[in-house]
Amino acid sequence: FHSTFFVIPFKNRPGNHSDGEAASFRAVRYGAQDIADVLQKLLAAGCEVGLHGIDAWCDGSSGRQELEEVRSVTGSSEIGVRMHWLYYDQESPAILEQAGAAYDSTIGYNETVGYRAGTTQVYKPSRASRLLELPMHVMDTAVFYPGHLGLSPEQARPIMRRLIDNAIHFGGCLTINWHDRSLAPERLWGRFYQELLQDLKNQGAWSSTAGEVVSWFRKRRSVVFEKDPAHSGGVRAKLSSDPENTVPGLRLRVFNGRGWREIDLPTSEANH
Helix, strand or coil, X not given: CCCEEEECCCCCCCCEECCEECCHHHXXXXXXXXXXXXXXXXXXXXXXXXXXXXXXXXXXXXXXXXXXXXXXXXCCCCCCEEEHHHCCCCCHHHHHHHHCCCCECCCCCCCCCCCCCCCCCCECCCCCCCCCECCCCEEHHHHHCCCCCCCXXXXXXXXXXXXXXXXXXXXXXXXXXXXXXXXXXXXXXXXXXXHHHHHHHXXXXXXXXXXXXXXXXXXXXXXXXEECCCCXXXXXXXXXXXXXXXXXXXEEEEEECCEEEEEEECCCEEEC
16 A cells, blocks of 8 residues: 655645635644655655645645645655645636646545545546546545544444445545544544555555556546447547556446446557
8 A cells, every 4th residue: 555645845834715814723833844854765665745735726836836845855756736724716726737736636525525526536627738636535534523524433434335335336536535643632543544444455446646546547538439440340449648557557348238348458559
């Protein structure tokens, strides 16, 4: 299991809300430079480091500065974003894209779990030309915090089970946001997270970084279908590009009146 860690770029900056400056306690007491050695260890272990943005959602100049700060610490050129406190509006996709974000994973609920974007699929927001959105479905604070759902582990398990079953039945992904530690006091939610990961492993889930998941969906979006001139009535499926060879391959499911069959799609093309 490789995770993505979204980190704050600059300490002591509350940033801006749509109504003005955000509450002072939105500011965080660390910046990416302060934990540079930890971030390098995460990268060496196969994890991904992304931007936990402050004002990138509403200001392109700030977004570029924040992304560059994470790049300078990690040495990674492709940096994805999840906004701190999930700040976002309809202009955010275009702003993040212009700032140079590789993807966004902000769309989700602070107070509950489920499908704020209405989907388990990675999708392109209408205001973006290339930026993809990896929607978020589960956050620990939404599940357990008394001010939100306030569930016990026993109450939370069947809800998580339904979300997993939906992902299996309908396809797509299940995006889980879990804080690596509590601010204060310790929340002691780590055991539930371990059990959740084990459940996913038992189901045969591919668990990877946000960036790799987005790369897989970008690869799937590159598939095109066209008539096959070599086979009368045939259809040829091919990748218009192969942006990422390190992610799992694609499988084409072909339906007809007698049922369906699955075909692994090679990196070039497949005839049917």
